[in-house]
Amino acid sequence: MIAAPIPQDDVQRLAELHALEILDTPREERFDRIVRLLKLVLRVPIAYMSLIDSDRQWFKSVCGLKTVGTTRDISFCGHAILSDETMVVPDALEDDRFRDNPLVTGDPYIRFYAGRPLRGPGGHKVGTLCVADRSPRTPRGDELEVLAELAAIVERELGLVETVALQQKLIESRNRLSHEMAQASQYVLSLLPEPIDGLVAARRRFEPSSELGGDFFGYDWIDDDHFVVYLLDVSGHGVGAALLSISVGNALRGRSLPGADFLDPSSVLARLNESFPMDRHDEKYFTIWYGVYNSSRRTLTYAGGGHPAAVLLTRSAHDRVRPIDLGVGGPPVGAFAEAGFERATVPVEPSSKLYVFSDGAYEIPRRGGSMMTRRELVDFLTSPSTPTGPDEVWRFILGQSDVAGPIDDFSFIEIDFR
Numbered sequence: 001m002i003a004a005p006i007p008q009d010d011v012q013r014l015a016e017l018h019a020l021e022i023l024d025t026p027r028e029e030r031f032d033r034i035v036r037l038l039k040l041v042l043r044v045p046i047a048y049m050s051l052i053d054s055d056r057q058w059f060k061s062v063c064g065l066k067t068v069g070t071t072r073d074i075s076f077c078g079h080a081i082l083s084d085e086t087m088v089v090p091d092a093l094e095d096d097r098f099r100d101n102p103l104v105t106g107d108p109y110i111r112f113y114a115g116r117p118l119r120g121p122g123g124h125k126v127g128t129l130c131v132a133d134r135s136p137r138t139p140r141g142d143e144l145e146v147l148a149e150l151a152a153i154v155e156r157e158l159g160l161v162e163t164v165a166l167q168q169k170l171i172e173s174r175n176r177l178s179h180e181m182a183q184a185s186q187y188v189l190s191l192l193p194e195p196i197d198g199l200v201a202a203r204r205r206f207e208p209s210s211e212l213g214g215d216f217f218g219y220d221w222i223d224d225d226h227f228v229v230y231l232l233d234v235s236g237h238g239v240g241a242a243l244l245s246i247s248v249g250n251a252l253r254g255r256s257l258p259g260a261d262f263l264d265p266s267s268v269l270a271r272l273n274e275s276f277p278m279d280r281h282d283e284k285y286f287t288i289w290y291g292v293y294n295s296s297r298r299t300l301t302y303a304g305g306g307h308p309a310a311v312l313l314t315r316s317a318h319d320r321v322r323p324i325d326l327g328v329g330g331p332p333v334g335a336f337a338e339a340g341f342e343r344a345t346v347p348v349e350p351s352s353k354l355y356v357f358s359d360g361a362y363e364i365p366r367r368g369g370s371m372m373t374r375r376e377l378v379d380f381l382t383s384p385s386t387p388t389g390p391d392e393v394w395r396f397i398l399g400q401s402d403v404a405g406p407i408d409d410f411s412f413i414e415i416d417f418r
Contacts, residue, residue, distance in 0.1 A: 002097040004078035013081075013124040014054055020120060020158060023051060023058055029408075030157050031061040033235055034129075036359065037287070037306050037332055038150050039063045042143050044131040046108065049118070049154060050077040051127035060127075065108055074101055076132075080115035081125040086144055089113040091136035112137045114144065116151035121159045129154050149336055156283065188242060191249060193218050199295060200227050201416040205390030206409070213409035214241030214286065215358050216249035225296050226263055229415055232288040233307065233358045235332075240282045248276060248286065265290040265303035269333060269341035273305070278334040285334040289356055291326070293348065293417065300354070303343040306332035310356040311378055314349045321382045326354075354415040355381055360408035361393065364401045372400050389414050 007013065017023070031049055039047035046064035050057045057077050058069040072078050079097060080087040092098040092111050103110050115130040129151040139147075189206065196202045202219050214234025221227050232248055234241040251257045252268070260271035268290055278285045289310050291302035302310065309327025330341040362377040380396055381388050390412045397410065 001074065001099075001101045003073040004075070004082060004097075007082060007125075009124060010054075013052075013126065016120040016122045016124045017051060017053065017126040019122075020126070022060065022158075023053060025060075027061060030236065031154065034150050034154055034157075035061040035063050036363075038129065038131060038147065040308070041146055041306055041329070041331055042131050042139075043329070044112075044133050046110075046132040046134075047130065048132075049127065049129050050075070050115075052077055052081055052125075057127075064132075070103065074103055076101075076103070076110070076113045077115050077128040077130060080128045080130070081117050083117065086114055086116045086147060088139060088144070090138045093136075108132070109134045111135055114139055114147060116147050118151055118158065119155055126158070146331060146336075153283075153335075188216070188246065191216070191246065191253075193220065196220075199418060200293065201418065202229070203390050203414045203416075205394050205412045207394060208409050209237065209360070213237050214245045214284075215360070215409035215411040216245040217356070217411055217413055218249060218253055219413065219415065220253075222255070222262055222292070225294060227293040227295065227415075228262065228291070229293070229354070229356055229413060230288060230290040231307070231356045231358060231411055231413060232286050232333075233360075233409070233411070234286040235284050240284060244276070244281050244284050244286065248272065248288075251275070263292055263301075264343065265292060265301055266341045266343040269303050269305050269330065270339075273333050273336075273339050273341075276334045277337065281334065285332040287332050289326075291354070291356070293415075298348045298350075298417075299345050300326070300348050301343055301345045302326050302328070303330065303341045304328050305330045305339075305341055306335075308357065308359050308362075308374060310354060311381060312346060312348070313353045313355070313382065315351060321384060323378055323382050348417050350418065352417045354413075354417070356413040356415070358409060358411040360410045361397065361412050363408065364397055366400060372397075376400075 035047050035049055048062035048065060049060045051060055052072060055072050056069055057072055057075040089095050090112060092104045098104050110132045112133040115128040117125040118127045118129055120126040192206055217231035219229040230252055232245060234245045255262050257271045261267040287305055287307035289304045289307040291300055293300050304327055309325040312324040312326055314322050328342045328344050331339050362372050362374045364372040393412050
């Protein structure tokens with residue numbers, strides 16, 4: 001193992017890091033969401049935001065690791081901050097710097113690593129945004145571009161530390177606005193669709209978090225043969241997130257998006273990406289899942305932009321429930337000017353059920369600091385002894401949670417294809 005050399009500007013670098021007053025602070029959704037998106041879009045088991053202190057690396061946000069940091073001498077990120085570009089290690093066992101590193105030879109058994117340096121407001125590299133895998137891999141150019149773009153968003157958030165501190169001092173003023181926020185939340189609820197029955201049945205459950213959130217969803221018949229369902233989740237909370245979600249939702253509900261073919265999910269996401277760039281919407285982006293059911297052909301065509309995969313449940317010849325993840329690669333909408341969105345199509349057997357949800361349906365805090373996983377939600381949905389639906393899922397979530405209500409909007413749709 002070769003420990004990373006100390007950069008010449010380390011004294012100044014550490015001074016800038018400590019001036020941020022971010023070390024050893026609680027987790028923040030603004031960073032956690034970016035790390036979750038990075039893990040989801042790049043399809044890796046591990047993603048984290050690391051800050052490099054004098055003798056340690058500390059994780060401000062982490063997915064896929066149980067630890068909150070390591071010593072600096074064994075860190076990959078200590079090497080990554082030495083460069084201005086993304087450091088890529090395709091196979092750690094073939095790299096002299098890491099082949100006998102305890103993070104490689106022992107838990108978490110890292111083989112692949114890619115880390116993008118993070119600069120503080122003063123320009124010094126205070127940490128990294130990273131992904132890792134337990135298997136070797138060579139990232140594609142577009143994957144490295146996603147990492148670089150999300151790292152730039154993290155750097156902008158680091159530059160807002162003083163602003164965030166000021167916002168904390170304005171809590172009293174914010175509390176005086178609680179009545180108006182409640183009214184706004186009721187308005188959002190009034191725009192969501194009611195349950196429907198017929199050839200396709202739809203049920204839903206929406207439970208907003210304590211703050212005005214950014215979830216929005218809808219479903220209806222585009223024509224006699226095509227049924228559409230979509231769910232979007234805007235980054236952050238508050239009035240800005242709600243306004244953006246309503247704007248996007250109205251464009252989808254009214255099918256008023258210029259140039260979009262609403263029967264083609266990839267076309268819809270591409271037009272949304274052009275119409276709602278984050279630099280024109282207070283640096284807010286959103287994730288979305290969009291699907292179109294063709295009732296005569298019994299097919300479902302779908303596309304996703306950084307959103308959790310929907311789940312299609314079908315029954316085999318032996319009456320066993322089989323879950324199919326409906327997820328395709330695609331970046332969050334509005335985050336990148338040039339973005340492509342793939343679509344896919346699956347057959348839909350009679351009596352199949354489709355579940356579309358936000359990450360607030362499973363990222364539930366538990367005692368001890370652990371989080372519920374998407375896999376556990378899918379296991380609950382496929383349990384043969386448990387009746388499942390939006391209300392049953394909500395009760396299940398409440399039983400898992402360590403808090404009184406959701407920390408993020410809970411949005412859950414069930415579509416029954418008859």
